[in-house]
Amino acid sequence: MQIQKNIPLAQYTTFKIGGPAENFVIAKTIEEVQEAVSWAKEHDQEIFVFGGGSNLLISDSGIKGLVIKLDLQILEFEENKIKVGSGVLLSYLLNQALEHELIGLEFAAGIPGTVGGAVRGNAGTYGRAMSDVVTKINYLDENYLLQEMSVGQANFEYRHSIFKEKKYLILKVELELAKGDLVAAKKLVQERLAYRQDTQPNQPSAGCIFKNIAFSDQETEDLKSRGIEVEKFLEHHKIPAAYLIDRAGLKGKTVGGAQVSEKHANYIINTGTAKAEDVVILSSLIKQQIRDKYNLQLNEEVQFIL
Numbered sequence: 001m002q003i004q005k006n007i008p009l010a011q012y013t014t015f016k017i018g019g020p021a022e023n024f025v026i027a028k029t030i031e032e033v034q035e036a037v038s039w040a041k042e043h044d045q046e047i048f049v050f051g052g053g054s055n056l057l058i059s060d061s062g063i064k065g066l067v068i069k070l071d072l073q074i075l076e077f078e079e080n081k082i083k084v085g086s087g088v089l090l091s092y093l094l095n096q097a098l099e100h101e102l103i104g105l106e107f108a109a110g111i112p113g114t115v116g117g118a119v120r121g122n123a124g125t126y127g128r129a130m131s132d133v134v135t136k137i138n139y140l141d142e143n144y145l146l147q148e149m150s151v152g153q154a155n156f157e158y159r160h161s162i163f164k165e166k167k168y169l170i171l172k173v174e175l176e177l178a179k180g181d182l183v184a185a186k187k188l189v190q191e192r193l194a195y196r197q198d199t200q201p202n203q204p205s206a207g208c209i210f211k212n213i214a215f216s217d218q219e220t221e222d223l224k225s226r227g228i229e230v231e232k233f234l235e236h237h238k239i240p241a242a243y244l245i246d247r248a249g250l251k252g253k254t255v256g257g258a259q260v261s262e263k264h265a266n267y268i269i270n271t272g273t274a275k276a277e278d279v280v281i282l283s284s285l286i287k288q289q290i291r292d293k294y295n296l297q298l299n300e301e302v303q304f305i306l
């Protein structure tokens, strides 16, 4: 296992932003993860783990301590069950599931990043998410001991899991899918990918910056009185952050190299020279404007590591 020094992290993120990792290692097996953890303990270093870097904004000054890129490439099929390493790309898992005539993961079409990152953030689209297919998770706990939990123990909610509450390292995940209409599933995946092509920017970004805002039936009248067309959002009971940001006239708003996408208002894109600071200032500005205009609080979906 080779610990590298001062590795620029921008190259490992989809935002193409981020200063150097003081110490850096790519861990491909559970043993390598445990070796990296021991090294960090011996050298009294904090540990930061990541996967595909597609939900991260990393500080311009980088990350101190040991940064571990979790790259566990396990993939085992047993009837409807799949055991998958946390470093496996979600897109690859989806293709392999369809290859094995298993459906239920179509919601993941077009979501970048790894299985580990997807489980931690309960990644999803159209009202479905990882919590709908995950059955078991193998992880290292805060004492770096190997543990296993069932889906019921993972505190899954909208873009949330216990892995956002605790510094656990996800190593391997078990999913359960189903046999079904493969032609329809493949068609749906193609449609979703095409829709993303039409509606999402292809410049560097970390996806949706803010979470959509959930609301209850009791809140609809109040939201209407704030000028929000809630009737449009009754299917998932969530107000799209993009809707609010667009209506606040913020598309195209720029700070340094960071810009609110003209194509999708809940994306901040890197126009080429963006610094993390630009993104932080722009996202604060957006939050302020939405507070002023709608008296609503936006919360980041992207993990700001500052």
Ligand SMILES: Cc1cc2nc3c(=O)[nH]c(=O)nc-3n(C[C@H](O)[C@H](O)[C@H](O)COP(=O)(O)OP(=O)(O)OC[C@H]3O[C@@H](n4cnc5c(N)ncnc54)[C@H](O)[C@@H]3O)c2cc1C
Binding pocket: 014, 048, 049, 050, 051, 052, 053, 054, 055, 056, 070, 086, 110, 111, 112, 113, 114, 115, 116, 117, 118, 119, 120, 121, 122, 123, 124, 125, 163, 168, 169, 170, 171, 200, 205, 206, 207, 208, 303
């Ligand atoms: C163009 C684009 C479109 C996107 N569309 C969607 C979408 O439709 N739906 C959606 O939900 N998300 C979307 N995202 C966001 C992102 O792809 C997901 O959040 C993804 O699941 C992140 O996975 P990752 O491996 O890249 O995580 P990373 O960015 O590497 O890490 C994210 C967080 O998870 C932690 N982490 C990563 N791996 C592990 C692990 N094994 N154990 C413990 N902690 C870990 C990291 O410490 C960090 O805090 C999009 C992003 C982009 C760039």
